[in-house]
Amino acid sequence: MTDSIRTTAMNVPHAPNATNATRSHDDTASHGDRLSSNLTTFAAAVASFLAGMDVLIVNVALPTIAAELGGDMAVQQWVVDGYTLLFAALLLLAGSLTDRFGAKRLFLAGATLFGAASLFCSFAWSMAALVAGRCLLGVASALILPASMALINEANPNPRRRSWALALWGAGGASASAVGPLLGGLLTPIHWSLVFAINVPFCLMILAVAHWIKPSPNRAIRFDWLGQALSLIGLTALVAGIIEVGSIGFAAPVTLALLAAGLIALVAFLLSQKKVAAPMMPLNLFRVRGMQVALQIGFIMIFNWYGMVFICTMFLQNELHMSPFAAGLVFVPSAFVTIIGNLAGGQIINARGSKFSITLGLAIMIVGFLIEFLTPAPIPVWVIATGLSIVGFGAAITTPSAAGVVLKSVDSAQAGIASAMFNTFRQVGGAIGVAVFGVIATFLPSLTLALRSVFIASAILLAYVLVFELLRWRDC
The missing domain is CATH 4.10.860 (DNA Excision Repair, Uvrb; Chain A)
Known part of the structure; x- marks a missing residue:
């Protein structure tokens, strides 16, 4: 069976037979099955939240950490990229391990390591130790993220329930992108170590529901x-x-x-x-148009978002001289908007399909970036908060759609590696985005100009993806 035929066969939630199957499955599912499915989805969403939050929660704390432990712009970039780089580089291996040993085992191992590495970071005595701890956190995130997507796929075999579960999973990651800086602003004035210690209760929450997560199948594969x-x-x-x-x-x-x-x-x-x-990266998957769209979206969206948040937090604290708490408050509106957008995203996918949802989300993000770019200097803080909210809303609609396209584009045997490829492209985009925009900020005369460069570059990149998606991909 070809990939296009497989994709078509898997994306039939609106056909009458699929609807009947949906109702039949919902009617016959036991209370225990529903509880297991719901708790598995909850744990996966928490893991997605953790992985996303830990990229950005540290941004607001960086000036304070640097003041206590030392470090120039390059060292501060490594505190962020030590996490995202290991996260990105090991995702493909983690995808293979997910298929080999089962999603549940990898998921729980990653959650345990995440909690331990968070404690290590909270007691870091130097920048070198902190970067090392952040690298361990990156390894842990690489273990839990593809496993979390695979668990959702296993726990929600019905396409409509899976769309809703993916929306919740996406809500976890997208809301974390906004909540992270806010929590960083709240916790840093108490002590910067709390931005890492806050992870521990979430890890314990995941481990507490482990009993209700059903065992995952494993496959004999080579590495x-x-x-x-x-x-x-x-x-x-x-x-x-x-x-x-x-x-x-x-x-x-x-x-x-x-x-x-x-x-x-x-x-x-x-x-x-x-x-x-x-x-570890099957090149034949790149020939599937759905995967092409999803991978480009994953890379460019996170490239833009991580780079923007990194420069934005620097701008708010170093150029506008805002406190960490006040800078974190700028991200509050986008935190609520992204949650709403992700929950709405599942409904939009079911009602209009992935192509419509992705097109709408990308268009909204482009509008948000252009509003911020076209605002005359000096850029008011309320404009930054509004632009972040618009971009976050568009991203919240797009993310679960792109994740769903990944799962629909492959058969279940490749769900782990396909999910890992999608998340690898996202995290590679994030690591390169922080590095590239950090370099831009170093060479430009002001952070205001650097922020404007981020806005226009992001709009142009998203416009490219939108054109590619409209002209070269059909949501079969």
Whole structure:
């Protein structure tokens, strides 16, 4: 069966037979099954919230952490990218491990490591120790995120329930993007270590419902250790090289060596995927139009969002001299809007399909970025808050749709690796976004100009994805 036929067969929630199957399944499902499904979805949404929050909660605390532990712009970028980089680089391996050992095992192992690494970060005695702890958090997030998507797929076999579950999962991640800076602003004045310690209760919450999560199937698959090594080396060197452009300059030998090593390793990684028996990134998935759309959306959306939040928090505190708490309050409206948008997103998908939902979400995000870009200087704080809310609402509609496209584009045997590819592209986009926009902020004369550059660049990139989606993909 071809990928296009498989996609068509899996996306039939509106057909009469699918509707009857939906009602039949809902009628015959036992109370225990429904409880297990609901708690599994809840745990997956909490995990999605944690993974998203930990990228951005630290941004507001960075000036305070740097004042106590030391560190210039490059070191502060590593506090963020130490997490996102390991997160991104290990997602594909985690996807394979999810398929091999079962989503439940990987999910619970990741939650346990996440809690332990959070405690380590909260007691960090130096920037080096903090970066190391953030790397451990990245490993833990890589374990839980693809497993959480796979668990949703297993716990919600009905397409309509799965759409709703994915909306809740997306609400966790998207709301965390807004809640993270707010919590960072609330906790940093007490002590910066609390922005990491706050993770522990959420991890305990996940482990508390582990009993109700049904065991996951496992499959005998081989691991692509060569591909994992090449991707890790390539991504680390490339992001390090981008960061060092802002720290020591593009022409510096170290910068050039890192960039060259990163590109060479990534090219070698792609070549290796054509030859190994069990590739960690099956290249045939790139031929599926739905996957093409979802992967581009995942990369560019998080590239824009992480880069914007990083520069925005720097702008609010360093240029406008706002306190961490006041800077965190700027993100409050978007926190509520993203939650509403994700819950509405599930309804829009069921009513109008993924293509309509993605088109609407991308268009809303472009409008939000353009409003902020076109506002005359100095940019008022209320405009920043409004723009963040508009962008967040569009992203909240788009994210569950893109995640659903990923699951519909592959069969269940590839759900783990496909989810890992989607989330890898998202986190790679986030790591590169922080690195690129951090470099832009270093070279531009003011953070105001850097923020404007983020706005217009983000609008242009999203416009490209929108055109690609409209012209080259049909929601079958």
